[in-house]
Amino acid sequence: MENKIFKEFLEKKGLKFTKERAAVLKGVFSTHNHFDPDDLLINLRRKGIRVSKASIYRTLPLLLECGLVEQVEKVDKHAHYEHTFGHGHHDHLICIKCGKIIALYSEKLERLQVNLCKKEKFRCITHTLEIKGYCSKCNAKA
Amino acid sequence: MENKIFKEFLEKKGLKFTKERAAVLKGVFSTHNHFDPDDLLINLRRKGIRVSKASIYRTLPLLLECGLVEQVEKVDKHAHYEHTFGHGHHDHLICIKCGKIIALYSEKLERLQVNLCKKEKFRCITHTLEIKGYCSKCNAKA
DNA sequence: TTACATGCAAACGGTTTGCACCCGG
DNA sequence: CCGGGTGCAAACCGTTTGCATGTAA
Numbered sequence: 001m002e003n004k005i006f007k008e009f010l011e012k013k014g015l016k017f018t019k020e021r022a023a024v025l026k027g028v029f030s031t032h033n034h035f036d037p038d039d040l041l042i043n044l045r046r047k048g049i050r051v052s053k054a055s056i057y058r059t060l061p062l063l064l065e066c067g068l069v070e071q072v073e074k075v076d077k078h079a080h081y082e083h084t085f086g087h088g089h090h091d092h093l094i095c096i097k098c099g100k101i102i103a104l105y106s107e108k109l110e111r112l113q114v115n116l117c118k119k120e121k122f123r124c125i126t127h128t129l130e131i132k133g134y135c136s137k138c139n140a141k142a
Numbered sequence: 143m144e145n146k147i148f149k150e151f152l153e154k155k156g157l158k159f160t161k162e163r164a165a166v167l168k169g170v171f172s173t174h175n176h177f178d179p180d181d182l183l184i185n186l187r188r189k190g191i192r193v194s195k196a197s198i199y200r201t202l203p204l205l206l207e208c209g210l211v212e213q214v215e216k217v218d219k220h221a222h223y224e225h226t227f228g229h230g231h232h233d234h235l236i237c238i239k240c241g242k243i244i245a246l247y248s249e250k251l252e253r254l255q256v257n258l259c260k261k262e263k264f265r266c267i268t269h270t271l272e273i274k275g276y277c278s279k280c281n282a283k284a
Numbered sequence: 285t286t287a288c289a290t291g292c293a294a295a296c297g298g299t300t301t302g303c304a305c306c307c308g309g
Numbered sequence: 310c311c312g313g314g315t316g317c318a319a320a321c322c323g324t325t326t327g328c329a330t331g332t333a334a
Contacts, residue, residue: 016288016333034243037323052291057324093264101176106258109251113273116248121278122235129271131255136263158308160314179299194316199299 002029002068009066020051024059027051028069091129102135144171144210151208165191166201170211233271244277 006025007017027044028035035043037056044051063069091109093102109129117124148167149159169186170177177185179198186193205211233251235244251271259266 014288018289018333020290053323054292054325055290058289093259093262093266102262102264104258104262106254109254109258112248112251112254113271116246116251117235117273117275120235120244120246122244122273123276124235124273125275127271127273129255129269131259131264131266131269133259133267134265139263139265156313158313160308162315192316196300196317197315200314 006063006066006068010062015062020055021059021062023049023051024056025063025068028063091131093131093133093135104131147210148205148208152204157204162193162197163201163204165193166198167205167210169193170205233273235273235275235277246273 002025003022006021010017010021023044024040027040027047027049030043030047037053037060040056041051041053060069064071090103090105093104113127114124144167145164148163152159152163165186166182169182169189169191172185172189179195179202182198183193183195202211206213232245232247235246255269256266
């Protein structure tokens with residue numbers, strides 16, 4: 001199933017469905033947990049499958065691109081900060097074309113989150129919401 | 143103002159309010175934009191203030207800790223992934239004590255986000271919501 | 285047969301750290 | 310005066326890349 005999706009995706013791009021790529025795919029789908037590239041390597045090794053770290057790092061972006069895998073908890077490779085004094089908590093709309101960041105605050109959204117936490121008996125300390133897409137300007141151009 | 147907050151915070155921890163820390167604080171508050179440690183260094187250099195990169199890296203966690211600065215766009219230093227097939231989009235509750243990750247999906251939340259985007263004429267492609275706090279188990283222990 | 289892929293090891297780049305010297309309290 | 314702080318440069322470590330070799334189509 002995932003196999004078929006990935007294979008067709010690769011075909012369309014003129015890329016090859018190698019045994020290493022199949023292995024990475026299999027590793028990815030052998031767990032419902034989050035993982036990082038290293039987890040994946042260890043996971044595969046445990047199954048006796050040998051794939052180089054490089055191949056894992058080269059395959060993951062393909063899986064992202066065809067939508068079989070999603071990235072969690074990281075947008076960029078380095079830390080970003082902002083000072084909070086005077087403007088308090090807010091969320092962000094991030095334009096994936098021009099990089100523009102639009103701050104956003106919604107009381108309704110905040111309340112809803114508090115309620116969702118309650119349902120899970122989770123004590124919320126802080127949260128981060130980032131919505132990625134195209135800002136009005138970039139959207140108009142396209 | 144920020145100065146006072148930071149100074150008192152340091153005092154309470156038995157730490158010193160040095161000119162380097164003051165400089166970093168000043169740099170942080172001299173912009174309303176996001177920045178990374180390197181931006182900050184350049185920003186300070188431009189003003190003729192010399193602080194080492196190491197001091198910036200050592201000061202930022204303190205500013206986070208006392209709430210004068212927030213981290214944006216990064217939780218962890220390495221990428222995390224999850225496969226999407228079969229369980230589609232969802233958000234996450236992340237326990238900052240035990241690391242447990244609870245998946246969460248709320249139709250209401252999704253709808254609200256779409257509406258917020260509309261208001262900003264933003265074309266939403268994807269989003270990430272992470273709520274950090276204490277899971278029920280860790281909460282019970284504390 | 286021939287692009288494209290792989291493995292390896294070296295390079296990269298952001299972040300952390302050891303150490304000798306410095307300085308705020 | 311002294312314990313924490315600083316700058317510097319080296320170490321770290323996750324990720325990327327160049328290159329010789331392998332292989333899917």
